[in-house]
Amino acid sequence: MRLAGFYIFAAVVALLPVLFPDNYFVVVVGTSAGLHVILAVGLNLLIGYAGQISLGHAAFFGLGAYASAILSTRFDWPSLLALVAGLIAAGLIAWVFARPILRLRGHYLAMATLGFGIIAHVIMVQATQWTGGPDGLAGIPPLNLLGWQVDGDLQWYGVIAAAMLLVVWLSLNLVDSQVGRALRAVHGSEFAARMMGIDTARTKTQAFVVSAVFAAFAGSLFAHQQAFVSPDSFNLTVSVELVTMVVLGGLASTFGAVCGAIALTLLQQGLVVFEDYEMLIHGALLMAVMIFMPQGLFVGLTQAAHRLGSTLARSKFRRSLD
Amino acid sequence: MPFETSSTPAVPTTGDDRLLEVVGLSSHYGPVCAIHQVDLSVGAGELVAIVGGNGAGKTTLLHTLSGLRPISTGQIRFDGQDISRWSPHRIVAAGVCQVLEGRQVFASLSIEDNLRLGGYRQRHDPVWLRAQQEHVYSLFPILAERRQQLAGTLSGGQQQMLAIGRALLGRPRLLLLDEPSMGLAPLLVEEIFRVIVELNRCGVTILLVEQNARAALAIAGRGYILETGRIIKTAQAAELLADDDVRRAYLGY
Numbered sequence: 098m099r100l101a102g103f104y105i106f107a108a109v110v111a112l113l114p115v116l117f118p119d120n121y122f123v124v125v126v127g128t129s130a131g132l133h134v135i136l137a138v139g140l141n142l143l144i145g146y147a148g149q150i151s152l153g154h155a156a157f158f159g160l161g162a163y164a165s166a167i168l169s170t171r172f173d174w175p176s177l178l179a180l181v182a183g184l185i186a187a188g189l190i191a192w193v194f195a196r197p198i199l200r201l202r203g204h205y206l207a208m209a210t211l212g213f214g215i216i217a218h219v220i221m222v223q224a225t226q227w228t229g230g231p232d233g234l235a236g237i238p239p240l241n242l243l244g245w246q247v248d249g250d251l252q253w254y255g256v257i258a259a260a261m262l263l264v265v266w267l268s269l270n271l272v273d274s275q276v277g278r279a280l281r282a283v284h285g286s287e288f289a290a291r292m293m294g295i296d297t298a299r300t301k302t303q304a305f306v307v308s309a310v311f312a313a314f315a316g317s318l319f320a321h322q323q324a325f326v327s328p329d330s331f332n333l334t335v336s337v338e339l340v341t342m343v344v345l346g347g348l349a350s351t352f353g354a355v356c357g358a359i360a361l362t363l364l365q366q367g368l369v370v371f372e373d374y375e376m377l378i379h380g381a382l383l384m385a386v387m388i389f390m391p392q393g394l395f396v397g398l399t400q401a402a403h404r405l406g407s408t409l410a411r412s413k414f415r416r417s418l419d
Numbered sequence: 420m421p422f423e424t425s426s427t428p429a430v431p432t433t434g435d436d437r438l439l440e441v442v443g444l445s446s447h448y449g450p451v452c453a454i455h456q457v458d459l460s461v462g463a464g465e466l467v468a469i470v471g472g473n474g475a476g477k478t479t480l481l482h483t484l485s486g487l488r489p490i491s492t493g494q495i496r497f498d499g500q501d502i503s504r505w506s507p508h509r510i511v512a513a514g515v516c517q518v519l520e521g522r523q524v525f526a527s528l529s530i531e532d533n534l535r536l537g538g539y540r541q542r543h544d545p546v547w548l549r550a551q552q553e554h555v556y557s558l559f560p561i562l563a564e565r566r567q568q569l570a571g572t573l574s575g576g577q578q579q580m581l582a583i584g585r586a587l588l589g590r591p592r593l594l595l596l597d598e599p600s601m602g603l604a605p606l607l608v609e610e611i612f613r614v615i616v617e618l619n620r621c622g623v624t625i626l627l628v629e630q631n632a633r634a635a636l637a638i639a640g641r642g643y644i645l646e647t648g649r650i651i652k653t654a655q656a657a658e659l660l661a662d663d664d665v666r667r668a669y670l671g672y
Contacts, residue, residue, distance in 0.1 A: 275542050282525055282536050289523035291487060294511030294540035294589060
């Protein structure tokens with residue numbers, strides 16, 4: 098079944114807090130991982146499927162977060178409305194910038210998106226009267242879903258898990274549609290894609306807009322969950338981390354992006370104990386994964402599991418012969 | 420009509436029934452003129468060959484016809500409409516499908532997905548697509564055996580078959596073929612050309628661009644000789660095959 102993987106994943110996500118209630122790693126780190134999954138799955142549509150790089154994706158993450166923060170604190174908008182406004186704003190801005198930016202290729206596209214991310218960050222820092230500048234904005238109200246106020250780690254886990262599963266489901270369906278195939282065609286050969294009758298500029302724009310909207314979705318949830326936003330959460334490092342998640346998990350695979358996002362989140366949390374050596378080990382592990390599993394964690398681990406399975410089966414067979 | 424109406428008899432016309440008409444077409448790479456004042460026409464149901472050596476401008480010419488390259492001067496009319504400045508996807512939607520030089524199949528996608536992409540513009544007509552897909556599989560049985568195999572794992576000849584099949588799913592009224600014989604073993608060239616003839620007989624209008632002049636002129640009704648970006652000769656293919664200049668320059672005897 099096409100969505101079998103999805104149902105298994107959903108079941109695991111739902112069971113974790115039941116099996117490990119009040120576990121810090123599940124409800125707190127898990128929530129953070131969930132937001133990263135939304136970001137990585139969206140970015141994977143652009144990088145993995147359409148073959149276009151974005152080194153400024155934290156800008157859209159920040160856009161969603163600040164839209165929610167500003168609208169709900171300064172204009173007293175209901176949080177759900179602020180969230181939707183953030184999604185629309187991100188989609189519109191992505192749409193406006195997509196055509197000029199996505200005309201570029203390779204290194205030039207990387208430069209342009211890098212610039213985009215830096216400009217967005219500068220605006221967050223400098224536009225003090227709106228964004229609160231480097232100090233950020235505090236006192237963002239929690240999410241209110243038609244009267245239900247999301248409160249506490251466990252409830253947030255539920256909301257973000259649901260949002261994440263929605264995004265993963267959307268992505269899986271998109272990838273398997275004509276639009277998804279068109280994205281992969283653009284990635285394969287833009288000339289050939291045009292000869293299929295694909296409007297390549299439009300297809301790339303669609304991918305850019307969808308991934309921007311997903312990022313803004315994560316940003317908005319993040320703002321309401323943390324009740325506080327500051328520019329540090331949306332700087333260049335974050336953009337690079339997002340790309341790392343996508344590549345680490347395995348390009349052009351939704352579950353690859355899921356794997357990459359979860360792995361990097363856990364890694365960052367788990368390595369805190371090493372204090373000064375944290376970044377050193379972090380970098381070394383990333384290099385090791387890319388050297389030994391160049392197709393990414395998801396494919397690498399699946400193959401390893403297969404090998405393990407067949408080895409076990411063989412030894413069992415041998416034992417049965419004895 | 421697309422070739423699923425295989426009952427329609429082929430009508431090789433050179434008269435006024437012009438599907439494609441190109442007048443005074445030029446295209447430049449920077450200051451360099453790649454094709455110069457090209458006039459050509461293709462009638463509905465015809466199989467026309469354009470032959471020429473390396474660098475004659477054959478691929479550039481096809482790229483301009485598909486809107487992949489901007490034209491400098493001149494006009495391209497398809498089915499009475501001026502498509503000179505149309506974008507490629509619009510030209511494909513109008514029924515001009517091109518099999519690019521070097522196949523350009525989507526290597527990381529399966530054969531089935533490649534074919535589905537070929538039908539991108541026909542996606543509103545799933546019934547036709549399904550029937551046409553089966554028709555392509557019957558035309559190239561080797562593809563039918565390997566539907567789920569990645570296109571990148573196919574041999575050059577199989578990739579050429581896939582590229583042609585993929586173009587057929589675009590419901591071509593005019594099929595542009597760019598060097599389908601390139602890099603293929605003689606037996607495979609024969610196989611590919613046999614299919615081209617069969618397609619034409621079923622009613623697909625074909626403009627074939629080839630370096631392999633002998634093979635191309637052998638199957639074509641009419642031919643053009645392209646040299647350094649200019650059409651230097653045009654006639655019935657049989658006449659070109661018998662022409663002394665053409666024989667010396669392109670057929671090597």
